[in-house]
Amino acid sequence: MPHERTRRQFLAGSAAVVGLQAARLVPFARAAAAATVSVAKCDTYGADLLPTLDRMFDQLGGLGRLVRGRTVAVKLNLTGPPWVRLGTLPAGLAHWVHPRMVGAVVHLLDRAGAHRVRLLEGGYASGIPLDEYVYQAGWDPREIAGAGRRVELENTNTLGGGKEYPRFDVPGGGLLFPSYVLNPSYRDCDTFVSLSKVKDHTTTGVTLSMKNCFGNIPTTVYGDYCPKDRPDELPRSGRNAVFHNGTRQPSLPAVPEVDPLSPRDDGYRIPRVVVDICAARPIDLAILDGIDSMGGTEGPWSGGEHCHPGVLLAGTNCVSTDAVATAVMGYDPMARAGESPFTSCDNFLELAEAKGLGSRDLSRIEVAGTPVREARFDFAPLIRSRFQRRSPTYPPKERP
Amino acid sequence: MNVAGWVPLRWPCGPLEVERGRRRESFTATEAEALRAWADPQALELLAGSPVNALVVPWAEGSAGDEDQQRALASLVGAARGRGLSVVGWVGEKADVRKAAGAARAAGLQALATESREPVDGVEVLRFRKRGFGDRSRSDFLGDADAVWPGMRPLKPERDVDAMTGATGRPWIDSNAWYVRLARSLLQPKAAWLAFDPPDDGRAVPADAYRQAIADTEVGGARWLVSLDAPLRLGLSERRSEAREIWAAIGRTLTFFLEHRAWSDYAPVGQIGVLSDYTGANELLSFELLNLLARRNGLFRVLDKARAGETSFDGLDAVLYVDEAPPAPDLVHRLYGFAEAGGTLIVPPGWETRGVPDEGARSPRFRVFRPGRGRLAVAREAFAEPDLLAEDAQVLTSYGRDRYRVFNVGVGQFHYATSVGLRSGVLHVLAFPSPYPRLPVTAWFRHPWASARGWRLEGEGAAPLPRVAVDGGVEFHLSPAPLYCAVEVSG
Numbered sequence: 001m002p003h004e005r006t007r008r009q010f011l012a013g014s015a016a017v018v019g020l021q022a023a024r025l026v027p028f029a030r031a032a033a034a035a036t037v038s039v040a041k042c043d044t045y046g047a048d049l050l051p052t053l054d055r056m057f058d059q060l061g062g063l064g065r066l067v068r069g070r071t072v073a074v075k076l077n078l079t080g081p082p083w084v085r086l087g088t089l090p091a092g093l094a095h096w097v098h099p100r101m102v103g104a105v106v107h108l109l110d111r112a113g114a115h116r117v118r119l120l121e122g123g124y125a126s127g128i129p130l131d132e133y134v135y136q137a138g139w140d141p142r143e144i145a146g147a148g149r150r151v152e153l154e155n156t157n158t159l160g161g162g163k164e165y166p167r168f169d170v171p172g173g174g175l176l177f178p179s180y181v182l183n184p185s186y187r188d189c190d191t192f193v194s195l196s197k198v199k200d201h202t203t204t205g206v207t208l209s210m211k212n213c214f215g216n217i218p219t220t221v222y223g224d225y226c227p228k229d230r231p232d233e234l235p236r237s238g239r240n241a242v243f244h245n246g247t248r249q250p251s252l253p254a255v256p257e258v259d260p261l262s263p264r265d266d267g268y269r270i271p272r273v274v275v276d277i278c279a280a281r282p283i284d285l286a287i288l289d290g291i292d293s294m295g296g297t298e299g300p301w302s303g304g305e306h307c308h309p310g311v312l313l314a315g316t317n318c319v320s321t322d323a324v325a326t327a328v329m330g331y332d333p334m335a336r337a338g339e340s341p342f343t344s345c346d347n348f349l350e351l352a353e354a355k356g357l358g359s360r361d362l363s364r365i366e367v368a369g370t371p372v373r374e375a376r377f378d379f380a381p382l383i384r385s386r387f388q389r390r391s392p393t394y395p396p397k398e399r400p
Numbered sequence: 401m402n403v404a405g406w407v408p409l410r411w412p413c414g415p416l417e418v419e420r421g422r423r424r425e426s427f428t429a430t431e432a433e434a435l436r437a438w439a440d441p442q443a444l445e446l447l448a449g450s451p452v453n454a455l456v457v458p459w460a461e462g463s464a465g466d467e468d469q470q471r472a473l474a475s476l477v478g479a480a481r482g483r484g485l486s487v488v489g490w491v492g493e494k495a496d497v498r499k500a501a502g503a504a505r506a507a508g509l510q511a512l513a514t515e516s517r518e519p520v521d522g523v524e525v526l527r528f529r530k531r532g533f534g535d536r537s538r539s540d541f542l543g544d545a546d547a548v549w550p551g552m553r554p555l556k557p558e559r560d561v562d563a564m565t566g567a568t569g570r571p572w573i574d575s576n577a578w579y580v581r582l583a584r585s586l587l588q589p590k591a592a593w594l595a596f597d598p599p600d601d602g603r604a605v606p607a608d609a610y611r612q613a614i615a616d617t618e619v620g621g622a623r624w625l626v627s628l629d630a631p632l633r634l635g636l637s638e639r640r641s642e643a644r645e646i647w648a649a650i651g652r653t654l655t656f657f658l659e660h661r662a663w664s665d666y667a668p669v670g671q672i673g674v675l676s677d678y679t680g681a682n683e684l685l686s687f688e689l690l691n692l693l694a695r696r697n698g699l700f701r702v703l704d705k706a707r708a709g710e711t712s713f714d715g716l717d718a719v720l721y722v723d724e725a726p727p728a729p730d731l732v733h734r735l736y737g738f739a740e741a742g743g744t745l746i747v748p749p750g751w752e753t754r755g756v757p758d759e760g761a762r763s764p765r766f767r768v769f770r771p772g773r774g775r776l777a778v779a780r781e782a783f784a785e786p787d788l789l790a791e792d793a794q795v796l797t798s799y800g801r802d803r804y805r806v807f808n809v810g811v812g813q814f815h816y817a818t819s820v821g822l823r824s825g826v827l828h829v830l831a832f833p834s835p836y837p838r839l840p841v842t843a844w845f846r847h848p849w850a851s852a853r854g855w856r857l858e859g860e861g862a863a864p865l866p867r868v869a870v871d872g873g874v875e876f877h878l879s880p881a882p883l884y885c886a887v888e889v890s891g
Contacts, residue, residue, distance in 0.1 A: 085807045088842050088868075088877045128795050129762050135799035138844065138870070142800075161762070234788070300808070301836050387837060 034359035035317035036060060036366045037324040039375050042291055043310045045092075045100040049291075053104050056314045057112075059368035066191055066285060066316075068113035073189030076102060076121040077196040077212045077289075079299050082137035086300040091137050094294040094306055097197050099139045101289045103147040105195055110148030117148050120185055122157035122215050125223075127235045130155040156183035157219050157235040165221060165231065165253060168280035174258055175272035175351060176243075179280065181254045182216055186281050194283045194318065198290030198309060198325055200379055201298040202386060203244070203270045204348055205341035206329060208322035209286030211348070213277045214270070217243075226251040243273050267337075267345035267394030275351045278318055282357075286321040288313040290328070295382025303387035309377035311370075319358030320365045323349055330378035333360040337395040340380060344394055401510060401524055403541055404591040406454035406486055407654055409447075410627040413438035413476070416458045416469040426602065431630060434637040439472050441479030446636055450651045451658055455480055456513055456625060459489025460500035470503045477507050486510040488526065497525070515545050528595055531579060531687070533586050533678050536706065542589035543625075547596040548574045550616035551609060552811060552832040571811050573832065578694040579687070580620030581668060585702035586678065592622040598629040605629045607649040608883050611857055612830065614650070615884045618657040619815040619828040621664040626650065649858075656857050660886070663826045666817035669803055670701025672793050673713060675735075676722040677705040686722045688786035697814045698794050699803055705731070718744035718797040720789075724782065726751070740772030744796055748779050765792055807842040809881050810834035822847060824890040831881040838880030843887045845873050850891025852876040857884050 038056040042048050057063045077097045086094035092101075102119065109117050123133035130153035131141035145151040154160050162184035169179040186192070196212035204211050217239060220226065224237035229252050241248045244266040249256040262268070290311040296304035311328055315321030323333035326349065332339070337346045349360040359365060362372070417435045421427040437443055457473055460466040480487050489507075491500045491514040501523040504512055511524035528543030529535075553572040576594055584592060594617050598605040617624040628636075628647075635643025672693065676686040693700045703711050705723065708731045713719060719738055726732060736754060739745035746766070755771030765788070766777040777796050783789050804816050804827060811832040818825035827843055843852075848869070853862035854876075865876040865887065876887055 083805065083807050083809075085839070085842060087840050088807075088875070128791065132795050132799050135802065136805065138805065138872075140800070140871070300839055303837075 034361065034364040034366075035315055035320050036368050037313060037315035037317075037321050038368045039324065039328065039370045039372065040312045041310055041370050041375060042312050045098050045291060049100060050104045050107065052312060053108055053287075053314075056312060056369060057108060060285075060314060060316060063108060063112035063285075066112075067109050069115050070190035071116045071118065071188060072109050072114045072191045072193060073118045073120050073185055074102075074105065074109070074193040074195050075212055075216060076119055077194075077207070077215070078121045078123065078134070078137075079207075079215065080301060081124045082133060084300050086294050086304060086306055089306055092139075093292040094304075095197060095199065095299045096137065097195055097289045098291065099134075099144060101291070102195065103144050105193070105287060106144060106147040106151055109193075110151070114148070114191075116150040116152065118152045118154055118185055118189060119144070120154050120156045120183070120216075122183075122218060122235075123155050125219065125235055125237050127155060127158040127220070127233065129153065154183065154185050156185060156216060158233055159183065159218075159220070159231075160185065165218065167253070168277075170276045170280045172279075172355070174276040174280070175355070176262070176269060176276055177250075177255065177257050177273070179255055180217060180277055181221055182281065183218055186216060191284045192281060193285045193287060195287045196289065197293055198288050198311070198313070198329065199293045199298055200295050200304070200329075200341065200382065200386075202302050202389070203266050204274065204345055205343070206322070206326055206331065206379075207298045208288060208325045209283055209318045210274050210278050210322050210352065213281070213283065214239075214243075214274055216277055216281060217273075220251075221254050222250045224248075228252065243269055263394070265394040271346040271348035271351055274348045275355055275357065278352065279355055279357055283318040284316065286313075286315050286318045288321065288325050290325070290377070295379040296385040297387075302389075303385045305382055305385040307377065307379070307382060309375075311375045311377065317358040319349060319352045319360055323360035323362065324365060324367060324372060326360075327362055327372050328375045328377065330376055330380055333362065341383075346395065403511075403526065406591075406623075407451045407658065408454040408456050408488065408593065408623065408625045409452040410490075410597075410625055411438060411455040411457045412633070413443070414458060414469045414472045415465050416461060416463070419463070419465055420458075420461075431634060434634045437637050438633070439476050441476050443637075444476070444479055444483060444485070446647070447483070447485070450647075451654045452626065452651070453484070454486040454488060454510075456488045456490050459491050459504065459509070459512065460495035460497075461492035462494030462496065466495065466500070467503075470507060474507060477509065481508055488513050490514070491516065501525075513543065515543075526593070528593075532683060533583075534680070536586065538587055538589070540590040542583055542587055542592045544576065544579065544583065544592065544594045544622070547576045547579070547594035547617075549596050549599055549613065550575050550577075551612050571832070573695055573811070573813060575616050575691070575694065575813060576622070577616055577620035577813070577815060578690045580617070580622040581694075582678065582687075582690055582702050584621055586704055593625050594622050595625045595627075597627045600629070602631075604631040604635070605646075607646040610646065610650045611653045611883050612832075614653045614657065615828070615830055615857070616813075618664070619830070626654070653857050656855075660826075660855070663817065663828075663886075663888075666819050666824075666826060668701070669699050669816045669818055669825075670715065671699035671717050671801065671803060672797055673701045673703045673716040673719040674722060675703040675705055675708065675719055675727075678702075682723045685783060685786055685789075689720075689722060689789055692787045692790040693793070694813070696790055696794060697806075697812070698790065699816060708734075713738045713743065716743060717801050718746060718793065720746040720793050721748070722783065724748055736771065736776075739774040739776045742773040744775045744777065744798075746777045746779075746793055746796055748783050749781060751776075751778050753778055763792065763796060766796065768796070803846050805844040807844070808839040809841055810836060810838075812881070818847075824888070825849070827887040827889070829881055829885050829887070831883055831885075838882075841878040841881045841885075842875050843878065844870070844875045845889065847889075848874050849876075849889035852887050852889045854878050855886040855888060856882060858882075862888065 038059040092098035165181035166187040194209035201207040219235040220231040226232040246264040290309040294304040326333040497518040513526040528545040531546040755769040758768040761768035813830040815828040852865040
């Protein structure tokens with residue numbers, strides 16, 4: 001299909017191209033203690049989406065300074081197998097970031113001068129090319145690729161076209177692992193974007209831009225069935241054994257965890273992995289899709305129900321962005337382990353803040369656009385739809 | 401004799417079966433009594449209201465007890481005939497088939513069933529055979545003696561194992577449907593029976609496992625020689641209610657597929673043509689490839705190299721040439737022509753490359769070229785791993801060309817077949833046990849079917865399904881899938 005035609009088709013269905021609006025120009029300040037977070041109401045993935053996103057990026061200082069002339073990697077949030085739906089809803093209206101959202105972001109990155117946009121995700125238990133993977137969910141990757149000039153899709157469960165897995169050290173030492181090996185695309189990008197859904201999560205309380213990056217980790221090295229001495233380039237599973245339960249160590253060339261005597265409970269482990277990975281491969285831009293989503297949990301396999309918060313968020317500091325999003329979800333980003341939504345886990349925002357990744361203190365975060373109180377959509381009632389699982393053993397009742 | 405209309409049931413009884421049972425350590429006096437009881441004509445009361453209309457009884461196994469067996473069954477055979485049942489005598493491989501045939505004629509049996517190749521006159525013989533197609537001689541009847549008990553191998557979830565997958569990335573499913581399609585395609589029998597027995601592990605087999613066994617056989621267009629496990633037979637002899645419920649469920653499942661026999665005349669939708677001679681050195685890879693393509697719910701069409709000249713590639717998106725040795729020049733010519741006309745041709749190493757390299761292809765195990773409007777994928781190394789080859793074939797063909805998709809079945813097997821002229825079709829959905837709750841199911845079709853009805857084994861008839869037009873096709877929505885359901889589409 002001719003590129004230009006596809007691109008026009010995408011734009012026609014999404015929105016008219018809008019000019020840059022010089023709304024509020026807040027300079028990018030990567031890894032600042034507390035950066036501006038843009039919040040906007042957006043009711044559909046139709047005509048309003050592109051101008052709304054465009055305005056939000058303006059509120060952050062414009063995309064150009066972040067992406068012009070650079071290779072931009074965008075980690076998509078496509079959790080779970082492509083053949084799972086919440087009821088009869090397409091994944092993009094529930095637990096996956098919506099394809100039109102991806103297309104709109106690609107278009108704006110391209111228009112802002114990105115040299116190349118590379119869309120990344122580790123498809124569940126799969127090493128097939130990412131464009132083939134998303135076809136199975138009913139997406140047409142050609143439409144997404146057609147939204148920009150140089151757009152690639154990469155399944156980061158494997159090496160892809162790379163020769164070896166680069167190692168990403170966690171600055172100052174990791175909370176769970178001292179370093180992680182990832183697909184080379186995470187190294188080869190100049191700007192890293194996490195594009196996630198706004199939704200609950202059974203293990204970590206919420207899924208936002210930081211939790212999305214748990215999916216950066218290749219199951220060829222960290223999967224359940226990998227041999228010990230080398231990666232298995234045919235992904236066959238999730239990452240339960242290494243991360244959730246800690247019943248095995250990853251394959252070489254990954255290094256073992258910092259403390260093999262640490263708790264084996266996923267409520268302890270997963271928040272720490274999330275913080276580690278966001279420290280090792282920092283997020284330069286967090287974008288959150290909360291137009292249509294699901295509440296109660298992160299995917300239909302754990303229950304959940306559809307919701308329509310009609311909200312978008314973006315920010316250059318992932319901790320601050322996720323903190324504001326947590327507040328928009330009606331939760332308290334300052335909540336301690338054991339408190340909603342972190343009822344059976346540590347608060348990864350707290351761990352990240354302590355690690356110096358950013359502030360979760362709403363009083364220190366400037367919100368541009370729609371105030372939190374106006375954007376708020378309470379997710380807590382949706383927990384009712386979560387399937388029951390074992391009684392939480394974490395956090396322990398008696399905590400130091 | 402209309403074997404295609406028979407619904408057969410193994411009817412183990414008599415002294416031969418008792419003798420065979422005694423070779424087992426765990427064999428009990430109660431089991432022996434049940435086997436004797438089933439030789440009594442009164443036992444046939446069990447079949448009242450059942451669709452079973454043919455009994456397969458032990459007839460000879462080449463032992464001294466053969467004549468006793470045949471004498472002991474005389475009244476049973478007579479009573480069965482009186483009830484309009486056909487009776488088939490099973491003859492073991494070591495038995496003298498001619499002698500068994502003489503006794504069968506005298507006793508009034510309709511046919512013998514055997515794996516023996518010994519020729520016999522005067523009695524119809526239903527020949528069962530081991531899997532393999534070295535012998536392509538055609539016959540109206542095909543009996544598969546190597547069939548497996550179908551179903552998902554039990555998951556043994558450990559704490560460190562993701563419950564959604566198994567060691568090969570997905571739970572292992574045993575199925576005969578792929579072989580039935582292959583055999584029907586190569587040998588074109590009018591009737592195909594599969595002989596397999598329930599697992600003999602001392603535990604009662606649940607009704608769902610029987611339903612699954614019947615469904616797996618019927619969706620391929622074959623018939624199961626129904627075989628009941630020993631605890632069930634004992635339970636039926638003792639008229640226990642749980643046994644009678646399982647037996648009733650078996651009957652309802654058989655009836656369901658009898659009432660939908662038209663579906664077995666539909667042609668399986670083929671997307672990837674698998675071209676092989678399916679024999680000799682190519683048997684293992686080609687068999688396993690079909691098995692694994694089916695397990696991945698890929699749509700394949702069997703292409704027989706021996707009849708390639710009369711085989712059409714119409715409607716296929718891809719042709720996968722499996723065999724190491726290249727085909728005859730005229731077939732090579734046709735295959736390249738298929739690729740030049742827009743298809744995807746997937747071949748082992750050594751084939752001449754044509755066209756320009758496809759820079760966009762990201763297939764580590766293939767070099768991909770664009771000859772004309774299609775694609776040519778030449779393997780870098782000899783085909784070896786069938787699961788990888790199945791995955792590669794699907795990716796090279798592209799999921800973007802899917803003819804159907806099914807959402808929320810978890811571990812499932814799907815079979816999609818359509819009538820001539822695409823006037824109607826059926827999508828069989830077999831759902832296997834899952835650690836997760838059942839979710840509403842969506843069936844997506846590229847063909848814009850106008851309407852659909854949902855069928856269940858235990859339902860009260862067809863239910864119209866809501867139709868939703870979506871980009872590139874239509875969707876029909878069903879309530880959570882039980883063990884089996886069918887989406888019958890039309891228009």
